[in-house]
Amino acid sequence: MKFIVYGAGAIGAYFGGRLVEAKQDVTFFVRQRRAEQLSAHGLRLESPEGVFTTHVQVAATVEEVQQADVILVAVKGYHLKEALPQIIQLAKQTNAYVLPLLNGIEHVTHLQQALGEEQVLGGFASIIATLNEQGHVLHTSGSSAIQIGTLHPSQRNVIEAIGALQPHVHTNIIVNENIRKGMWSKYMFITAFSGITAATQQPAQAIIEQPATEATAKQIVYEMGQIARLEGVAFSDEEIEKEASRLVKFKPHMTSSMHQDLRKGLPIEVEHLHGGALRIAHNHDIKLPTIATIYGILKPYEHGHLTTLR
Ligand SMILES: NC(=O)C1=CN([C@@H]2O[C@H](COP(=O)(O)OP(=O)(O)OC[C@H]3O[C@@H](n4cnc5c(N)ncnc54)[C@H](OP(=O)(O)O)[C@@H]3O)[C@@H](O)[C@H]2O)C=CC1
Ligand SMILES: CC(C)(CO)C(=O)C(=O)O
CATH class of the missing domain: 1.10.1040.10 (N-(1-d-carboxylethyl)-l-norvaline Dehydrogenase; domain 2)
Known part of the structure; x- marks a missing residue:
């Protein structure tokens, strides 16, 4: 599948990195400083589930991104005001599903209001992770998981397709029948x-x-x-x-x-x-x-x- 990971902080870099490791096509949509860091040094995950280092594809402008199946959103709540217009533009131009992994709920309402209920998937992350000064992900909890699920009946196929990656990823992708x-x-x-x-x-x-x-x-x-x-x-x-x-x-x-x-x-x-x-x-x-x-x-x-x- 083709993923855009919007925000390569702890959550975006960790789960996006695990998707790269599983040979998925992943582009990290990041701001300039992070783009330079990732282009120069690649991405490194340090985790009880394994250390993984890789080169990654990055994009810093919406024009660079033409196609995607799923946009994983992994910014903090306080980034949303600035990020939402760009996420919405990316979703509109690619027609990709948006899978937000933030804690909280309000962002889902904002995304649904802009894109309609069919394009916004349900999800959240269970992990304890942070970035160190070099931009490496330090995963310190014993396990890691994303839970995903449908917020609209039309989303069953894409949720099943993401869930089907489970045997290939060094993390847990849990399909939750009541994600809300x-x-x-x-x-x-x-x-x-x-x-x-x-x-x-x-x-x-x-x-x-x-x-x-x-x-x-x-x-x-x-x-x-x-x-x-x-x-x-x-x-x-x-x-x-x-x-x-x-x-x-x-x-x-x-x-x-x-x-x-x-x-x-x-x-x-x-x-x-x-x-x-x-x-x-x-x-x-x-x-x-x-x-x-x-x-x-x-x-x-x-x-x-x-x-x-x-
Ligand atoms: N970390 C954890 O253990 C957990 C976090 N969560 C939740 O996940 C969400 C993300 O948290 P976390 O990953 O820790 O946060 P981080 O601060 O580590 O990462 C957020 C990233 O978003 C990037 N970003 C912000 N605005 C933009 C933008 N306009 N364009 C591109 N990138 C942008 C930031 O980039 P830049 O470097 O440019 O500032 C930063 O790297 C939060 O809601 C949090 O509560 C949930 C479970 C566990
Ligand atoms: C409590 C914890 C560490 C795990 O659920 C968490 O998600 C957070 O502090 O943001």
């Missing part, structure tokens, strides 16, 4: 885990050892469950409780990428995750007081260091 629910489960969990670790500036230990912090984190999951249901995603009480109970199952030193980014003074996805949840709640005329509080605490850190506050 899968995406919401991940959104529910990550909004709580990233929100509470970033707001407390503590790893999972704070949730595990401090009942008040655990209760706040779980409350975020319950509020996310409320909007998921209002959006028509059928979560039972038990399923929501299961997501909430995952919050205390981490090793105490574990933390979220949002907390790590905050510590490093990097931008964080608070507007995309927590802000996105509040906008959905607003559309349904309800309040999410715990998420609103976490959003208020984290919002000043949205762009990284607090250099703009005087």
